[in-house]
Amino acid sequence: MKFQLQVVVSLKPGLLDPQGKAIEGSLPAMGWANVSKVRVGKQVELTVEAESEEAAREQVEEMARRLLSNPVIEDFQILTAEQVGR
Amino acid sequence: MSLGKPRVGVVTFPGSLDDRDAIRAVALMGGEGVPLWHADRDLLGVDAVILPGGFSYGDYLRTGALARFAPIMDEVRDFADRGGPVVGICNGFQILCEAGLLAGALIRNRRLRFVCRFVDVRVETSLSPITEGLVPGEVLRIPVKHGEGQFVARPDDLARIEAEALVTFRYCGPGGELDDEHNVNGSTGSIAGIRSPQGNVAGLMPHPEHAVDPDVGPTGGQPLLASLLAFALARV
Numbered sequence: 043m044k045f046q047l048q049v050v051v052s053l054k055p056g057l058l059d060p061q062g063k064a065i066e067g068s069l070p071a072m073g074w075a076n077v078s079k080v081r082v083g084k085q086v087e088l089t090v091e092a093e094s095e096e097a098a099r100e101q102v103e104e105m106a107r108r109l110l111s112n113p114v115i116e117d118f119q120i121l122t123a124e125q126v127g128r
Numbered sequence: 129m130s131l132g133k134p135r136v137g138v139v140t141f142p143g144s145l146d147d148r149d150a151i152r153a154v155a156l157m158g159g160e161g162v163p164l165w166h167a168d169r170d171l172l173g174v175d176a177v178i179l180p181g182g183f184s185y186g187d188y189l190r191t192g193a194l195a196r197f198a199p200i201m202d203e204v205r206d207f208a209d210r211g212g213p214v215v216g217i218c219n220g221f222q223i224l225c226e227a228g229l230l231a232g233a234l235i236r237n238r239r240l241r242f243v244c245r246f247v248d249v250r251v252e253t254s255l256s257p258i259t260e261g262l263v264p265g266e267v268l269r270i271p272v273k274h275g276e277g278q279f280v281a282r283p284d285d286l287a288r289i290e291a292e293a294l295v296t297f298r299y300c301g302p303g304g305e306l307d308d309e310h311n312v313n314g315s316t317g318s319i320a321g322i323r324s325p326q327g328n329v330a331g332l333m334p335h336p337e338h339a340v341d342p343d344v345g346p347t348g349g350q351p352l353l354a355s356l357l358a359f360a361l362a363r364v
Contacts, residue, residue, distance in 0.1 A: 046286070053235075060240045108287060112190055112226065114233040114282060 045098040046123040050062035136359035137164040137174035145182035153337035166198040175360035176213040179220030192222030213257035220321035221331030232281035238314025244273040249297040256323035257359040258352040268348035270334040277333040299319040
């Protein structure tokens with residue numbers, strides 16, 4: 043079976059996110075002065091052929107740990123198709 | 129076997145830019161630069177390895193993240209494990225961090241801008257393949273050119289880096305002063321380069337290979353390459 047999964051990679055909370063800061067700095071100029079704590083991450087969509095969703099998830103977790111994220115600076119979260127809302 | 133002329137391998141990844149400059153700089157300093165190819169599994173018996181700057185694999189995913197899986201990196205890792213000198217410059221530093229051969233990571237510069245200019249760096253230790261023979265406190269002028277050079281590390285790694293004197297260079301003012309103004313990318317502790325605890329692997333964001341020829345600018349990179357050649361020769 044094919045399973046759609048999404049990996050959301052985000053910078054660790056303590057780390058300065060210059061990209062988020064830049065976006066945050068631009069928002070007031072456009073009239074949105076009430077926004078703070080902007081953080082930019084990335085999202086990786088994957089379709090995995092596996093026996094079960096559990097197996098697909100386990101594999102994606104290892105992929106996320108070894109390649110899709112760098113544990114020194116990033117955290118990741120794995121979402122299933124339902125959680126993404128498709 | 130080289131007698132008096134150490135052979136320094138320079139790895140070319142898809143997207144490497146400074147491989148030719150590195151080979152030329154090695155030659156200028158009296159060594160022999162040996163081109164190495166990312167897809168090969170052979171270091172051709174070199175005495176030292178340089179991972180040059182550039183944008184390996186387009187820096188997709190994260191800087192250095194994909195280059196770490198190149199076939200030649202298995203050989204580089206074995207070579208490093210055997211005590212061979214390995215130096216990562218800029219993108220090469222990012223690759224060594226991603227590969228786990230050095231601690232920490234390099235993230236987007238604090239001010240988001242790509243910086244391309246000469247900076248002053250202060251030598252922090254003489255125990256590395258690029259600072260042997262240098263005196264801690266000495267200030268060298270070397271260029272940087274990077275968008276992602278802000279050094280960060282986990283608190284425990286950072287504590288170890290400082291406690292074991294693994295910092296090789298810090299960004300500083302012309303007189304060696306450490307302050308925020310001269311910290312060109314916002315690196316933790318103004319760190320511009322570190323070494324491995326074993327002392328044979330080093331990575332740095334500044335480009336010594338661009339600062340060796342007196343005809344084109346400052347020569348702050350010369351002592352680093354001279355150190356690498358001497359370090360490599362001592363092992364032959």
